[in-house]
Structure formats: C-alpha cells, structure tokens
Amino acid sequence: MTPESSSSSRDSGAIARLRRAFRGTLVWYGFVLPPLFLILVFIGYPTAIAFEQSVFTQVPGGGQKFAGTFHFERLVTDRVFWGALANTILLGVAFLVIIIPLATILASMLNRVRRGATPLKVIYFLPQLTSSVAIAIMFNYVFQPDWGLLNGALRALGVTHLPLWLADPRYDLTGSRAAATILAVWAGLGYFIIIVLAGLQSIPNDLFDAAAIDGASPLQSWWYVTLPSLKPTFIFLIITGSIDQLARFSDLWTLGGPGGSPARSLQSIVMYIFQQGFVGSDFSLAAAAAVVFFMIVLVVTTIAFWGFLRREFTAVR
Amino acid sequence: MEQRLSPPPKAATGRRWRLPHDWRSQSGMSIALWIGAFFMIVPFVWMLTTSLSRKADVSMPRTPSLWPPDPSLFNYKIATDNLPIIRLYLNSLIVVGATTAGYLFFCSLAGYAFAKGRFPFKSTLFVLFLATLFIPFETRMIPLYLFMGQIHLTNTYFALILPFLAGGFGTFLMRQTISGIPDELVDAARIDGASEFRIFWTIILPLCRPTLATLAIINVIWRWNDVLWPLLVTSDSSLYTVTQGLALEGHSQGTYTGVALATAVLAIGPVIVAYLFLQRYVIRSVVSSGVKG
Numbered sequence: 014m015t016p017e018s019s020s021s022s023r024d025s026g027a028i029a030r031l032r033r034a035f036r037g038t039l040v041w042y043g044f045v046l047p048p049l050f051l052i053l054v055f056i057g058y059p060t061a062i063a064f065e066q067s068v069f070t071q072v073p074g075g076g077q078k079f080a081g082t083f084h085f086e087r088l089v090t091d092r093v094f095w096g097a098l099a100n101t102i103l104l105g106v107a108f109l110v111i112i113i114p115l116a117t118i119l120a121s122m123l124n125r126v127r128r129g130a131t132p133l134k135v136i137y138f139l140p141q142l143t144s145s146v147a148i149a150i151m152f153n154y155v156f157q158p159d160w161g162l163l164n165g166a167l168r169a170l171g172v173t174h175l176p177l178w179l180a181d182p183r184y185d186l187t188g189s190r191a192a193a194t195i196l197a198v199w200a201g202l203g204y205f206i207i208i209v210l211a212g213l214q215s216i217p218n219d220l221f222d223a224a225a226i227d228g229a230s231p232l233q234s235w236w237y238v239t240l241p242s243l244k245p246t247f248i249f250l251i252i253t254g255s256i257d258q259l260a261r262f263s264d265l266w267t268l269g270g271p272g273g274s275p276a277r278s279l280q281s282i283v284m285y286i287f288q289q290g291f292v293g294s295d296f297s298l299a300a301a302a303a304v305v306f307f308m309i310v311l312v313v314t315t316i317a318f319w320g321f322l323r324r325e326f327t328a329v330r
Numbered sequence: 331m332e333q334r335l336s337p338p339p340k341a342a343t344g345r346r347w348r349l350p351h352d353w354r355s356q357s358g359m360s361i362a363l364w365i366g367a368f369f370m371i372v373p374f375v376w377m378l379t380t381s382l383s384r385k386a387d388v389s390m391p392r393t394p395s396l397w398p399p400d401p402s403l404f405n406y407k408i409a410t411d412n413l414p415i416i417r418l419y420l421n422s423l424i425v426v427g428a429t430t431a432g433y434l435f436f437c438s439l440a441g442y443a444f445a446k447g448r449f450p451f452k453s454t455l456f457v458l459f460l461a462t463l464f465i466p467f468e469t470r471m472i473p474l475y476l477f478m479g480q481i482h483l484t485n486t487y488f489a490l491i492l493p494f495l496a497g498g499f500g501t502f503l504m505r506q507t508i509s510g511i512p513d514e515l516v517d518a519a520r521i522d523g524a525s526e527f528r529i530f531w532t533i534i535l536p537l538c539r540p541t542l543a544t545l546a547i548i549n550v551i552w553r554w555n556d557v558l559w560p561l562l563v564t565s566d567s568s569l570y571t572v573t574q575g576l577a578l579e580g581h582s583q584g585t586y587t588g589v590a591l592a593t594a595v596l597a598i599g600p601v602i603v604a605y606l607f608l609q610r611y612v613i614r615s616v617v618s619s620g621v622k623g
Contacts, residue, residue, distance in 0.1 A: 040526045041447035045455060048436040048496040055474065055493040056462045062473035119366060122359040129360065135609050136367040139374070141622075142605045142612070144555040144573045147598045150580040151377050154587055160390035162376045169393050199370070204622050211617045231355065249620065257622060260468055263557045267577055283468045283558070290472035291562055299472045307469040314464050 063307075066300035084301040094302060096277055097285040100190070104281070105258030107194045108201070113250060115198065116205035117243065121235060123206065124213045134210075138203035145200060149267035152196045153179065179268060182276035189278045193265060200264070205250060212246030213239065252317040259310055262287070282306055372396070381405050381595050386588030405592035412589070413575050414568075415596050422571040425490045426553045432495035433549050434542055440496070441504025442530050446516055456505075462498035468558075475562040489563040490571070494553065500545055503619065507541040508534055544615040547608075554601070572597050 067084055069077040088094050119137070123130055140148060155162040156178035164175045176187030184190065216239065224234040262283040265273055271288040273280025280288075286306065290299030375396050380386045383398040386405065409415070443449070444456050474493060475484075483489045511534065519529045535542070560574040570578070576597040580590050605612060616622070 037526075038449045041443045041449040041452075044439045044443035044447065044526070044530070045449075048440040048501065049455065049458075051436060051492075051496040052459065052462055052498075055495075056465060056470065056497075059470035059473040059477055060465050062477070063470050066473065119363065122363055125355075126359045126363060127356060129363075133363050133367055134613065135606070136370050138609070138613060139370060139602065139605070141616075142551070142601055143598045144557070144576070144601075146555070146557050146573050146577045146580065147594045150576065150590060150594045151373055153580075154380070154591065155373055155376070157390075160392050160394070162373060162394045165392060165394035199373075201622075202370070204616065207613055207617055208620065253620070253622065256466075260466055262468070263555070263573075263577070266557070267580060286468060286472065287558070287562075291475065296472060296476070303469045303472065307466065310466045310469075311464055318464075 060307075063300045063303045066296050067304045070297055080297065084297045085305075087298055088301045088305065091298075093277065093280070094282075094285055097273070097280045097282045100273070100277075100279065101259060101261065101281045101283075104190060104194060104197070104261065105255060107190070108197050108258055109251060109254050111194065112198045112201055112205050112254075113247060116202055116209050116250075117240070119202070120206045120209035120213060121239060124210055134203075134207070137206050140200040141203040143200075145264040146267045148196065148200050149264040152192070152199075153268060156192045180275060182274075182278035189269075189275055193268065193279055196264060196268075197258075197261075205254075208250060209243065209246055212243050216242040248320060252313060252320070255313050256310060256317070259306070259313070377591050378595060381588055381592040383588060386591070387586045390587060405586075405588035406596070408586075408589045409579075409592040409596060413579050413593060415572075415575075417568065418570055418572045418575045418597075419600070421487075421569055422554060422573070424487060425571055426550055428487070428491045429494040429553050430546050430549045432491070433497065433500055434545055436496040437500030437545070438504050438508075438535060438538065438542070439530070440501045441508050442534055444501070444505045445508035445511075446513070446534075459498045459501045463502070471558065471562060478563050484563050485566045485569060487569065490560060490569070493559070494549075499621070500549075503541060503545060504538065507538050511537055543611065544619050547612055547615040548619055548621050551612075 068080055068082070070080040070083070071077050123133060126133075156164075158164055158175060158177050158180055161178075163178070167175055178187060178192040179189045181188040220238050220242065221234055224238050229237065260283055261281045265279045265281050266284055266287070269275070269279040271280075271284055271292050273284055282302065283306070286299050286302045289295045289302060293299075376394060379396055379398050380390070382401050382403070382405070384400050384402040384404045391399070440459060444452065444459075478484050478489045483492070515533060516529055519533055524532075554571075555573055556571075557573045557577050560571050561577070564570065564574070567575075576593055579593050
C-alpha cells in the first residue's frame, strides 16, 4: 500500500469506471431495444396507420388523398354503425348488470360452504377455459327453437309458448340479444366468481366479528359489511368487464357471421370494423370506426388507470 | 367469558359451533351451489351426448336426452374426415408455443431493464411500453393485416406469431416482479463479474418463476382462443388453428348438428382434460393477475 500504487490504481479505476458506466448504459439498451422494436413495428406503426387511414381516401391504383373528416361523417350517418354501437353497449350493460350480483351471491356462498368448494370452483370456471367459439357453437344448438336443450327442457316443464331465442331479432327478453347475454353470463361466471372470491378473502375477519358482537345476523353482516367491503372488487370488475365487452367479437361472430344476423341484432362494433375493413375492403371507414372504438376504450381505460394502476405504481416506488 | 356469551347469543355461539342453525344454512348453500353447477355442466353433457348420436344429423328428439339413444362414433369420423384435427392441434401448438416463449422472453428483457437498469430515457420508454395497454388490438387489426400483406407474410406462421411477441402487460408485470428482487443480489453477482445477461438469465428469471408461470398461462389462454387475427391473416386451411378451424367448420356444418358438435368436442376436449389437471395453477394465475383468460 504505497502512495504511488494507490494513486495510479485510482486513476485507472476512474477511467475503468467511466468505461464501465458507458458500457453499463449500452447493455440496458441491449435489453430494451428488441422488445421496443417489436412494439413499434407491430403495435405503434399499425395504430398510426389506422389514424392516418381514417383521414385519407385510398385512390384506386395506389396513392391516397386527404379527406379530412369525410369518413367520420360517413360513419355517423351510417345507421349500421349506430346499430352496432348500440348492440355493443346494450349487451355489455345487460351482461354486467346480471353477472356481478349473480357472481357475488355465488361467491359469497362458495366462501362460506365447508364442503365441495374446490370441485364447485372448477366446474364454474370450466367455460372460461372453453373457447368462446366452441361455446357459441354449443349454444347455437342449445337455443334451437324446436329441439334445443333449453326449449326442450321448457316444453318438458309444460311451457307452451316457446321463445325463438336466436331466431328472433327483436328487442325483447327472449330474443337473440337475450340469448347472447345468457351465453355470455354462463361463460363468464367462473371468472367473476373467482375474482369476487379473492375480494371476499381479503376482507379482515375482525369486521365480521364486530358485526356479530353487535348482534347482526349472517344476512345483515353480508349486506352491511361484506358488500361495502367489496366495492374495489366491483369497480375493478365493472372497468375490466366494460373493456372486455366493448371488444366482444368471437362468440357473436360464430353465432351470426360478420353481419351479426338475424337482422344485425348481434353485430358488435368490432364486427362492424371487421366487416367494413376485411369483408368490404373499405379501409378508411373501418379505420374511422377503429378510431372511434379506440376513443371509447381510452375513456374507460383512463378511468381504470387513475383508479388502479397509478396506485400500484406508487406502491412499488 | 360468561358475560360476553350472554348478550348476543348468536354472536358468541358464532358461525362455527351452533350446529342446527349452521347445518341448515350449510346444506342450503350447498344445494344452491350444486344446482348452479348443474346448469354449468349440463350443456357440456348434452353436447357430448348429441355428438355421440348418429341420428342427431337427421332428427333430434324433441325432449333433450342426456344419454345417446344410439351411441356411435360416426359423427367423429365425419368430423375428422372434414378437418385435419391433428394438423390443427399441431398448428395451435406451434403458434401458442412460439408466442408464449417469445412473449415471456421479450417482456422479461424489458422488465429487467426497467426494474434494475439505469439508462437515459428510461421512464419515457417505460411510458411508451405502458401506452400500448391503451391501444386495443381491434383498433390496429386492419392496418396490421394490410401490413402483413405488404411484407408478404399472410398465410405463414410468422403472421400468427410476430405481432404477439412483446406487450405492455407482460412488461409491466415482469417489471413489478423484478423490482421486488433485492438489489444486493444483483450487485453481488456483478461484483463476481457476471454479465448483465447472465445475471438476468441465471438469477433473475429463476426467481420470477411464479410470475412467468402466470404470464404463460394467461398468454396460452389468450392465444389458444383467439380467432379474430387468424381469420384475418390465414386463409390457407393447412395453417388453421384449432379455434379457427372450429369457427369456420362450425359455420359450414350448421345443418349437421352431430358433426358440428363432434368437431367442437374434439376442439375443446383435450383443453378441458389439461385444465382438470392444472386447475389450481390456472385459477391462481387468473386471480393473481386479475386478467381474464
């Protein structure tokens, strides 16, 4: 440990540290750049093109010319678009209004029941693992008016006026939209139950003990303690459920094709984009619809972001 | 003790110890739950029964039966003649396997850099990654489909795989997990002279196994069930995935009930069997990530 050796090692140490720092920075770009490239090419670029196409008109034979809001005007004057938007919102709202209370009741019972909770959970979750295409094919026959499982069972129970289900495009409680909602609730119940169960298990036990000491019946403590404590779970389910329902496609497509037959009663907004862009090759109109769809989802996602993700960020930092 | 017991008799005897009352509510809940479970199962059973009935293609009994009147594998023979089901499974396995492996790898790469790295524009880039969470796939699907045509990749496996190799959700989840790993561990390895990639591969990834498993399960469910993208980019039947083949065949076989349902059973049967073995992990993954498969 002579003074000279220590000073020279400090010198080369500083250079080495600088070099290491530079190389240290480069290394991180080595990690980030491959995924960044994939994201820019396959997510960023097509999204930009969608926005571009919505304000340009494709000229046959190549090239394009600026169209301003022309395609958006075509979109808002297209009754088919409004029909698809109305279907999407109606089906989504009906779905959430039915499935959240139902899943909450079932999950509350599953949480308290002492025997068979695991097999029950597995059974309720089963449709979640089945592709929505397979479920739609199955329910196409379940809802068959003459011999389908549902009407067959109703007839055996003595019902004489059997509903037409998927063959009836009207806005009623036994029409195609109702059938599509029953299908979706049946298919989604497992996921909603599992999430509510997770919420139930995070409620501290002392809350129930306190309610019990105050003389609350099990039903009262469920109403006054359990349900209010589940508020964050409900908000989470409403937001993620809305985004999911807005993007609904595969089951409705399997039931009614890109037009959502009968009588476009099952056409969702994504099916509209699919039909205009892929089937009809009207890329500008499809892009305008895609931009509107993006805006709607953005509003919902922003609410979700401020409500949930931000809190998670601050928790980690 | 005595004093606490006397005022609210219900409370002190509680949920657990007073048998008659508890017994009634327990059996009531069990019955209600099993009735619900019956409704969840019965369409599957009916589908299986119908697919096994040869008559189902011609006429169906007006009262549904849960046992095939004429058991036969005829519909399955027709279904497998119509659709090369083995090929479909192979295609799905290739696509799902490649996208899942790639997604885990690339999201972990970015997640590690964002969690432990120090480099210029780090937070800007992270926001950029997160911004992709706000862009629904349906917004960009038509331009992406046109782009695939421009680079001559439609009707190839690449079209089905490339767009799903990296994403904001996986990067976010991996960053969260890796942030939880103590810095000392990484620093110790650095002092021992390990390269960053070596640290990533031999120290970080093994510690992230639970998150990687969650992400893998979610991604497998996503990609396996996806039908929208395959419908757009592959029209060559030798590239159909299971779900896509089922969707297209289900349409064309609409009038042949037995055959269509046999095809559906072939498409979902193996998945359900795999699920029954893996259900604990699957359900846990969905709960911990909050993402619907």
